[in-house]
Amino acid sequence: MAQTSVRYIVYDVDEAVxxxxxxxxxxxxxHPGPGFAMLARDGLRLLLNMPGAGGGGQGGNGxxxxxxxxxxxxQVEVTDLDETKARMEKMIIPIRGDIKxxxxxxxxxxxxxSGNPIELFEPAQKS
Structure with missing residues (x-):
């Protein structure tokens, strides 16, 4: 089965990892070098590249x-959004707005x- 991959461009691969x-x-x-890393979680492969590094970090045709x-x-699913948000605030992770x-x-x-957005999502309780 094919895996879904998403590439994020980051300023510092080590920090992003x-x-x-x-x-x-x-x-x-x-994580073969400073310009690239491949991570995975729940069927998602996350490719991290620095600008200009390797194939994925380069622009095309000049x-x-x-x-x-x-x-x-x-989107990353969490079980307790309030607790996760509190942990992010404690670690001074930038948050865009309030819980929706x-x-x-x-x-x-x-x-x-590097300023790339991640949506933290807590599914509604099934009734």
């Missing part, structure tokens, strides 16, 4: 190198050390 491993429970599958940021994001509630559950967007 620490963040995703220590705070969001990703496993490091590969374009500028990709940069971190924006609003496209991965919808039909499917509750979510909040936090940032990795």
């Amino acid at each position: 620490d963040f995703y491993r220590d705070y969001l429970d990703f496993e490091v599958e590969m 374009e500028e190198s990709p940069q971190p940021g924006g609003w496209n994001r991965i 509630e919808g039909v499917g559950g509750r979510q909040i967007v936090v940032e990795d050390p």
Whole structure:
């Protein structure tokens, strides 16, 4: 079965690896050098590249190198959003806005050390 991969451009791969491993429970599958790492969690492969590093960190046809940021994001499911948010606040992790509630559950967007967004999502309780 094919695995879904998402590539994030980060300023510091080592710092990003620490963040995703220590705070969001990703496993490091590969970290061959300072410009690239491959992590995994629950069927998602996360590829981390520095701007200009390797194939994935380069722009195409003389374009500028990709940069971190924006609003496209991965979603990481959590069991207790309030506790997770409190832990992120304690560690001074940037948080974009307040917890939002919808039909499917509750979510909040936090940032990795390079400013890439991650949606933390707590599914609604099934009745």
